[in-house]
Amino acid sequence: MNHERFERLVLADAPLTSAEQEELGRHLPACPTCTALRARWSRRESVLLAGLMIGPQAGFAGRWAARDEARASHRERRQAWLLFGGTSIAASSLAVLVAWQTAVSLPVLFADVLQQGLRWWIWARLAGEVTRAIASSLPTPAAAGAVLAVLGLLAGAGLVSILGSFSIIRFSFQGVRR
């Protein structure tokens, strides 16, 4: 005999229709398997129905609020550490990059500076020789005048440089007033 249909009726969630009740009523007295199933299910269902609603221990909402607060503060701390870590890594990477670039270009820079200094020194020597030659060929008052004119020019250039530097420093620290 196929019991599946009757098993479904015995374990049905919704109330049975009168036709189904009648059908099951006819089947059960003739079928000990389905009768036993019905008895077992009826016993187990009564246990399920006897189960109480269980509530948590007093102060559940307070414990929840405390846990949420702790979790929020933990999250904030973690975010701060992540930000700090990220910034540190970025800064370290930048520092390494700059150091590496400097290390690579330092010999070239040093050679350039040396070459430029040597060039200036040669030009200064040449200018000195030329000036000395011109001065020796001129009469004494004219040579003195020329030297004084050159010195005046140099002093003027120096003054302009000092004033320019002073202005740059001042505006750098104080800002430009509109």
Added chain:
Amino acid sequence: MQKPGHRRVSAQDRDAFAVLVEEHQVAVYNLCCRMLGDPHLAEDAAQETFLRAFRSRGSFDPARSVRTWLLSIAAHHCIDALRRRARLAWLPLGDRPLAEPGPGPEAALLQSETEAELRRLLDRLKPDERAAIVLRYWHDLSIEEIAEVTGASPDAVRTRLYRARRRLAGSDLPSAGAEAGEWRNEPRAV
């Protein structure tokens, strides 16, 4: 624009939500307790449910019932926990009493016997079947409401309830949980 779940939580937000916690704590805790079978795990799961709900309150649909929403979060959390536990080890449900004893010693004994039998019964069920049975018998939810809570179709819920009842009525109860956790062994290859 910041998402509501990620914005800084003010004390007022938390206090307002605490009212909701007070209102639904028994329903959520009971579901967790019946699902996990251990009061300590249930406390953790219920707390986690409300924490998740609080963090995702911005995405809550006001057309939906708050109770269904909370039960849904709790059910999914408990089903995940049970599956994780099944993957990790064969663990029978705890033997700690779930409910506070009643007023008299007879009532307490009866209650504890009923609770022990209930635990043995529920331990026979798969996590999704257990959720369906608990929601049906303790929370009086309809098939459609259980479907909404568990995220399954009404037909799937009917099938789960039928299978659960069949499993529960299948044979006499073992005395010390000999059949307990039988579903946990099902996926394992022997």
